[in-house]
Amino acid sequence: MAGHGFRPVYHPAGHDHALRNAVQDLRTGRWVSMARLLDETSDWEAWTRRTQVLAAVAAGSDVVPIWRAEQPESLAATVMHSRVAVERAVRAHRAGHTRTRELWQEALTACREASDRSPADPVPWIGLIALAVLDGRQRMAEHRLTPPAPMLPPGPWGLLAEVEKRDPHNREAHHRMLQFVYARQSGPLSEAVNYSHWAASSAPVGSALHALPLYVRVERYRRERGHERALDLHWVAEDAVRDAQRALDTWFLFCATDEASLLDLNHLAHALFGALRFADAARVFEALGPYYTTLPWAYRTAHPDDRALAEEVFLRARARCLSG
Template sequence: MAPDTFRPVYHPAGEDTELRSALQDLRTGRWLSMRNLLEATADWALWTQRTQVLAAVAAGSDTVQTWRAEEPDSAAATVMHCRVAVERALRAHRDAHRHTQDLWHEAWEACRAAAHRSPEDPVPWVCLLALARLDEGQRLDEHRMAPPGPMLFPGPWGLLAQADKRDPHNREAYHRMLQFVYARRTGAHLSEAVNFVQWASSSAPLGSPLKVLPLYVRVERYRRENGQEKALDLHWVTDDAARDGRLALHDWFDVAHTTTRTLLDLSHLAHALWGALQFADAARVFEALGPFYTTLPWAYRTPDPGDPALAEEVFLRARARCLAAARDAGPGPGPAAGPYG
């Protein structure tokens, strides 16, 4: 399709056609497809991702409650109940709802019940990590444990360790930990976030999505500094920014299995490489996105991050620029040229 006629598609399931089908049924109040999909999901990383996407839709209905009533012994239904309860508590907190405290308590109980029901599942612990950000003053003991290394902060490290034990380097668990850092009431959020993602990404194996974590912090810093309002924006072309993009490209994108690459990670990598003027490399990532895109991080490059049309416009402009550069450059040297060739 020609660049001028291309229009990206936003869908939380991305290329996961089975998940798309289950979401379609879920929106009409039917739960059998969700049940069957989860029963067929044996990989913890995919299980974590699918339950998260399903919960975002299920939180607006009583479908999971109906499923639990029909199949009270279902471990998957118990985990999905935990997911939905956490999603509702997080939304209530975001909207400053007066029942946030009650929803938080209900979600915490649901997480503990799911952890007891499915002791090998990382998701209940990931959900407890998600709830930790609601404890902004770190009043609970489990949210202010001593860190595992220098330059890190007191936090819910025990919860992260539980998720890690069940699914090492679980993507969502580390992203939830990063969100906890942002919610901390200290004046050093971003420096703590930088230390955390460097620690996490450096200890993760090749192909791990944690290799992309530094790009998220770089976007968050850009957002907080209102980078799009500066007449001369050098945020993305510094040596450090370019290095973060190259490392994510070669240590994650080039070696990770395509089925494990999330749209959000791909979008952050394409955005970083485009911003660093590494257009040919960025083109490879845009190609991997296929017809899909995510609003973030492109929205932060606009004067109104709440307008999805502006985010799409930036995405399309960046994509066209990078694909054109790749066509002009012709065939590359291929993987044999070395990681930075």
Template sequence: MPMPQARPVYHPAGHDAPLRAVLQDLKAGRWVSTRNLLTETPDWGLWTQRTQILAAAVAGSDVVRTWRQEEPRSVVATVLHCRVAVERALRAHRAGHRQTPTLWREAADACRLASSTSPEDPVPWIGLLALAQLDEGQRWEEHRLPAPEPMLFPGPWQLLAQADKRDPGNREAFHRMLQFAYQRRPGAPLTAALNFVQWASASAPAGSALHVLPLYAHVERYRREGGSERALDLHWITEDATRNALRALHLWFDHAMPGWMSLLDLNHLAHALWGAHQFHDALRVFEALEPFFTVVPWTYRTAVPGDTEAATDLFVQARARSYGAAKGHRRRS
């Protein structure tokens, strides 16, 4: 394969072409195509991913409220409404907005309504799990329940269990629990989070995105520790980091359905394999990403985190390095 020359692009829907099409409609206030797509979505994992992306795209508009007014009995609209409400509450919390408590209550009510409307759906429980991170200090009893294993932290384990019962190994549910672990004691050592991702991935079947979870914990650790570029390079060639990258490759990437893989997961895997000098394997993931990328985790290696251009430059450099190393290896073989 010739080395790609074009700069990658970001699109929240990535390789999900049907979702890319309906996103444009929904942003323009047209919701019929969204209803049709979600109604035809074949499994809970893809349903979870699509509803999350759609809600994030229209959380600042009233299109879902209008839809519910026109179709008050629509299950799809009710679930997407809970998604939007949760997204608004989380954004308000991150911004320190004074309306956060009100939006939090509204979002929790929307999740409970969606749960009663669609009892088999994991999304309302994922919404409640996402809201748990707003409970700083774990004042609510349901957010400090005993863990299923002694090495794990008290938390909203029943909410995770409810989502997991409906869609075993649901990617977003476990990521929300990981975010909760980070928020329990901000700035505290990441031991609890590392224990969680190892526990979650240990028993996951082949093809499960939970095998990528440890890579997120590695990124968070070096993001917090900072340090020089050299220190970050050394982080990824450690035995532990390399082993986790290769496990994610062989137990997730080699078994997952290409069009349904999360762009974030693919970028974390490409980033980890490149950092671990597994260039031939990294190139396989870069090829699967074409023509897309995500700013995270590349931005954490740039001088100014959040600089999209610098993150894109680094992605292109890593892709070229992986291509060059893999091509050289093929010539020697």
């Protein structure tokens, strides 16, 4: 797929064609495909990933309330209600919306209801971790618990423990925790670095958590406006190369790439490209197939909100790596 004229595709479902169909129906206001898909989803990894994607699409509509009204006993509908409530609250917080507190309370209630009705499900607890970011001053006791290891900050560790009981090494839970750590500070990223390596250190081979340190390195690059430097050595530093190699060796080579997060694959391709490991990066680009995500490529441009610029950077990197 290195030929001329290749144009990458962004779709939140990625290689998950069943999810793609449900998203398409959801965008037209129909919930039956979503309900059927979730009914057929049998493992927590896929359940977490699919409900997250569906909630991001459903948050701007009333499809989930309609589903709940028609199937009030559906556990999936209850969980999706909590997902949508969390998504709306987090979006409102980012936008500084006046209804943030109201939406936050609604989301807390929805997550508690979902956890009561579906006690084995990790998703309601993931939602509570996501909402912890809104408690910027950590006024809630559950958001300032003592960490499980030195060099880690106080935080919603009890909520993470609840997820771990249900789905150990859950990818989204740890990414939500990382967002919480980011929100604690605007300066050095030492806490985030420590957290990402702590999470990865206990993860089994094949776990996407081995890619977590790559996100922190991208965040550091973004904050330091690395793209403005005439000589950019950020990606070839010894620790950067080591993180990229470790993610390749302990995650990518052992994971089912057609089920992997597109963001994770893009972060790994980006890290290997930056580390000048072009042959290794080529394997990741091949695994991506026709898909890509704008991040982290957008942070190598002067205008991160410009999707066209991000696509150009992706295409240049991809072409270089696949050229042999």
